[in-house]
Amino acid sequence: MKNLIIHGHFYQPFRENPYLEEIPLEEGAHPFEDWNERIYRECYLPVAYAHYREDGTTKDIINGYKHLSFNMGWTLTHWLEKKHPELLEKVKEGREHTLASTFNHTILPLDPLEDREVQIVWGIRAYERFFGRKPLGFWLPELAVDYETLRLLKKHGIEFVILAPHQVKGNAKYLWVEDLAVFVYDGELSHGVSFGELLVSAERLHQLMKSKEPPVVIATDGETFGHHKKFGELALAYLFKKYPDDFTTLEDYYRARKPNQRGELVPYTSWSCVHGIERWRSNCGCSAGGLPGWHQKWRAPLREGLENLRSMVKEKAYSILEKYLREPKLALLDYVDVILENYSQSAKEDFLRKHAKRRLSAKEIVEVFKSLSAIKYMHFAFSSDGWFFADISGIETVKNLLFAKRAIDLLELEDGEKVLKEYLQEAPSNVLAYGNGLGVWEKLVKPQVYEPKTIAKTAVFLHLLEEKTLGRWEYEVQEKEEGFSVKLKDPETEETFSFEIEWEELNLEEVPDRFLGRILKSWMESFEEGYLSFLSDYMYLLEEVAYYSKSKNFEFLEDVKGHTELLLKLKLKELLVKDKDVKAIKELFNRAQQLGLDLKAHRLAKHFVELCIIKLEEGEEEELLEIVELIKDYNTKVGRFELMIDLWEVQNRVWERRHSIRNKRIFELLNLQPYATE
Structure with a gap:
């Protein structure tokens, strides 16, 4: 009987700057531009292409989303739709196993009831749009829970949730609480996966799961698989490939059998704070990051200041909305449809047709949508990440404050900013350079405000x-x-x-730095094109000088090497991106090798991979084979992992087309088994 379940909570906060709706560059995510991009490459993509290996050969590539129980809310799916739509179909293959969640991950027991309902309704609507179905299960942010929250979930059609062992009083792992089915995850195994070494041996993990009374549920951050735990997705591939008859999902289990025992909720608890829900409002000692001796005395005044601002924003916004909309609170619930359609003209027109008291002027329409947006950004200002980490100067807290600033500006709420700053002055930072929340406001928040x-x-x-x-x-x-x-x-x-x-x-x-990077990159590409064009006539001369000087100690040799390497590297980039001429690329590589020059090809790795995929999609198997052979030979010669060109994405694309590829040598070079058991 299938009774083993692994649930992944996939989540990223809304990182976009609210004045631009673009994520700024985040230095800590280097070599990627921001944390979303880094975690996409380390986790979200690998989970969709989890390699099952035997004896160094990939014998199957598993889409983990088809086998996991998981939730993925709007703040992440929205970003994926914009930046990596190619991944969406892989995620949606697991739609029948997914749970809904709140819109932007607030701590529900700390939200006012009407805001709590907005979070739930918006989250469910976003789920329905993305996955094309109504959810039965729901993931509570940080598993923070109380009775009112469960009643709201029931009101909106949710039938089951998942909680931690200390959040339920009862003698079963699967029971009824407040007319909702509750799965209680296994604390020991979940902790071992999240923070221990249980993913190192998937076989051992399977044995431990089988030794427990069913149902056995492991709950962990989805980012555990590949981001927190490097190559963690390989464990998923092993488990789902070797033991398909043992694993199920929360929804499939719930549909097959209902609980036969009742339990009692332990309210105002969560999965990541032993003090209940204090991590998001007090100096309870639970935090991540920081240095020894750091406190979180800033949490209480931050929440109090934002709560006061929330009341002021809602008061002014509703006073405006009441002039133009029939039932502003019901309209607010429907406003999510405008958000989900990326503020399209048709979505806004539909919204106003349904909710406006009369035909509105252009100025009145602006007032309506500024008010609704202000309420939305106050929701974003309460994302749980803002209190989770060690200091008020952290990137997540700064982002929450920036959302609050956007709400203030939309409503021209100067008094609200004054009140918030008074509270921030009482929120001490652990970083002397900021002093307190007011220093964070002036030095980190306001520079991100764009007029x-x-x-x-x-x-x-x-x-x-x-x-x-x-x-x-x-x-x-x-x-x-x-x-x-x-x-x-x-x-x-x-x-x-x-x-x-x-x-x-x-x-x-x-x-703004995101656009500055695009501008400077364009300028640099213009320089490279001009440099290559201007000096191309001298390339043969430089190569000749480099060749006959390579074993000599001429004083000009380093200059010659520098110019020749740059020219050949720029020519290589041109061949990869524009000409896509595999023969010419091979000839250029050979010339560079004869001259003893380093083209630093790893810096062009993205272009090599893209060329492989283009040749694959065009059905040019011989050219694909040649470019893969060239890359493999290059990787062997450089010998250092950080200088190699990673062919992982090429492996995945070849695997997806494996039934139409005739040349088995391609599979051999990529360490793939041509015909897997499926």
């Missing part, structure tokens, strides 16, 4: 590069003799702006 004119200047730079996107902003730039005329529109609020910008006003220091 419309700054956005307009950024639009000019992007226009000059023929770029078309600037976060969520729509823009139109017209060039004039003395400068530029810029029109902006914010689809979120329907606000429009017009600016006349002179050349002298343009300053790269004002450009």
Whole structure:
């Protein structure tokens, strides 16, 4: 009987800057641009392509989402839809095993009841849009729970949840609590997977699970598989491949059998704080990161300040909405449909047709959507991450405060900012450079606030590069003799702006870092193209000088090598990206080898992989074989892992097309078994 269950809680906070709806560069995520990108590559993608290996050969590639019980809420699915839509179908293959969750991961027992209901309803609507079905199960953020929360879940059609052992009084692992079925996860095994070494031996983990009374449920952060625990997805591949008849999911188990015992809830508890839910409102001692001796005395004043601001935002927003909408609180529940459609014109028109008292003017429409957006951002300001870690200066807390600032600005709520700053002044930081929350506000939050004119200047730079996107902003730039005329529109609020910008006003220091990177990259590509074009006639001469000088000690040799390496590297990049000429790439590699030059090919790894995939999709098996052979030979010669070109993504794409590939040598080179047992 299938009674072993692994549940993954996949979650990332909403990281986008609310003034732009783009994630800023996050240095801690290096070599990736931000944490979402890093965790995507280390976890979300590997879980979809978990390699089952025997004797060094990949004999199957398992989509973990098809076998896991899991939840993945809007803040992550929204980002994936924008940045990595290719992964979505792999995730959706597990739609029948998924649980819903709240919209942006607030601690429900600490939310006012009406905000709690918004989080639940918005979360369920987002789930229905993404997975195309109604959810039966629900993941409570941090598993924080009380009786009112369970009643709200029941009201909105939820039938089961999962909780930790210390959150339920009862003699069973599967029981009824408040008319909801509750799965109680195994604390010992879950802790061993999350924080111990149980993923090192999947066989041992399976034995331990089998030794327990069913149902055996392991619950852990989904990011455990590959991000927190490197190569953790390989354990999933082993378990699901070797023991398919042992594993099921929470929903399948629930559909097959209902609990036969009752239990009692231990309210105001969570899975990650032994003090209940104090981690999100007091200096209870539970934290992550930081240094010895650090405190979290900042938590209470932060929450109190944000709670006061939340009340002020809702009071002003509802006073505006009541003028224009029939039932503002019901309208707020439906506003999620506008969010889910990325503030499309049609979604906003549908919303107003349903809820407006009358036909509204353009100015009144702006007032409505600014008010609704302000309430939304106050929800974001209470994302649990803001209290989870060691200091008020952490990236997550700063983001929550930035959402609060956006709500303040939308409603022009100067008194609200004054009140919040008074509380922040009483929130001590462990970092002397900030002193307290007010220092964090001034030094870390306010520099991320972008005025419309700054956005307009950024639009000019992007226009000059023929770029078309600037976060969520729509823009139109017209060039004039003395400068530029810029029109902006914010689809979120329907606000429009017009600016006349002179050349002298343009300053790269004002450009948000995400867009600055795009501008500088474009400039660099322009330089590379010009450099290669200008010196291409001298390439043969440089190669000749380099060849005849390589065994000599001429004083100019280093300069010659530097110029030749750069030229050949730029030519290699051109061949990979534009020409896609495999024969020419091989010849260039051979020339570089003869000259004793280092092309630093690992820096072009992305382009090598993309070329492999292009040749695969075009059905050019011989050229694919040649480029893979070239990469394998290069990897052997460099010998160091960090300098190698990773062919993992090529393996995955070849695996998906394995039935149409005739040349078995491709499988051999990629350490794949051509025909797996399926």
